[in-house]
Amino acid sequence: MMPRHDASDLAHRLGGYAEAVCRHYLSNGRRQGNYWTVGDARNAPGRSMFVRLKASPKGPPGKWTDAATGEHGDLLDVIRESLGLVDFKDVADEARSFLAMPLSNLPRTTDHSKSLPASVGSPEAARRLVAMSKPIIGTLVETYLRGRGITTLHGTGSLRFHPRCYYRPDDCGPTETCPAMIASVTDLDDRLTGAHRTWLAPDGSGKAAVDTPRRAMGDLLGHAVRFGVPNSVMAAGEGIETTLSLRCALPDMAMAAALSAAHLAAILFPPTLHRLYVIRDNDPAGDGARDSLIERAAEAGIEAIVLSPAMEDFNDDLRCLGLDAMRASISDQLMRGDRFRYLTRAA
Structure with a gap:
């Protein structure tokens, strides 16, 4: 050597x-x-x-x-x-x-620059990954989401498509490339702090056949993947698909996906928020996140209301029960004013 x-x-x-x-x-x-x-x-x-x-x-x-x-x-x-x-x-x-x-x-490099490469997993690396991606309409991301019953895609500028996103196996095996859905994680001022990757099958029919098809990078705590601009009312959930599924029933309500139960419990509240709908997953982690978030919201003077799916999550409801049945199941869970403001207008 x-x-x-x-x-x-x-x-x-x-x-x-x-x-x-x-x-x-x-x-x-x-x-x-x-x-x-x-x-x-x-x-x-x-x-x-x-x-x-x-x-x-x-x-x-x-x-x-x-x-x-x-x-x-x-x-x-x-x-x-x-x-x-x-x-x-x-x-x-x-x-x-x-x-x-x-x-x-061999032209030499002689001048200087303050630019540095982004460190692994940093917000800067996340920003570069998002910048390398493109809008989802007409891509495998749209195919993937529609395959999961998610057809309300307006206002999804936080989602992007990367045709050849690198994936490194957990066992340090050879790096490979797969198409991926890239989600921008932002703070309350809409500054990008991180990114979430969902690697997809080559035809967009589902997730890629890899050990961990979902991974996040950057600064995530308190931040989220956001759909719409929150005012006095918004909804927050764990996963992107779960949140987008509820959005099919309530397309005008601002929503945020925190990417995990732990991050949902720690999500930061917009200063204009008065009522928060907590999108619940039917599992122990979802129950823990719900309880922590309700407690934090109460301390901040924000009314918190839980929206519970009939099945494991709202994407299961959307795919297995259909949009009309899902609307009916959440109707009684909404405040009366929000029912007329969001649900009636969406029907």
Whole structure:
């Protein structure tokens, strides 16, 4: 194996020609500001991976991070992955061969930048992932949601589609790509703090056949995936599909999906809120979240009312009982004024 100081020296020398290295080995990418963006270190098309092209006070050029997978490394890793090399000696020989090219073909990086790659799982990585995605209409996300009976899709700008989102197995097996529904997690001021990924089957017929098809990243506590702008009344639940299912019956009511029972219990209240409908899941975790949220709401002077499904959750109600039956089941659970304001208008 190459001595550590030799590898570090090679990586440093390659960093001096970071853009030239990227143009040569990551030819499917392009320069965007102070970064080279490409799908991954194997030169796939896309924008998930960011290679720093210019030095900053916190690090040298040539360092890269894949915002979708959390992978990171230097330009020696780029050479290894893009060429499919296994033996590090071959990687070093290729790097030396590249550096031996005429200097006129290797424009150097000389100026400085304060831009840094996003750290794994950070809000910045979440922002980049959302930015790489596109609206859901006409995509596999729409297919997936409609397959679950969710057809009320106006006002779902917080949901996006990524055709090749990286998935790293829990057992550290090989990274793969799958289409994914990307949900923006925002605070009460609509600032993006995180993202939630639901990996999908290639035809959108369901979730991808992976161990953990749902994962979140970024700053989640107190925040949520939001649908509509809350005023004096809103509803909050755990899962995205459960919340969207209730929204099919109450399309004009603002709603928020906190992504888990624990996060539902800690969701922050908009300052204009007077009444909160708690979307309950019929399980012990759902009951615990309901009780904690009701207690917090009462302390804040907010009226909290539980909406309970007939089955395990409201998506089960929507798919198995139908929209009309679901409307009927929640009608008596709504305050009279809200019944006329939201339910009658939706019918």
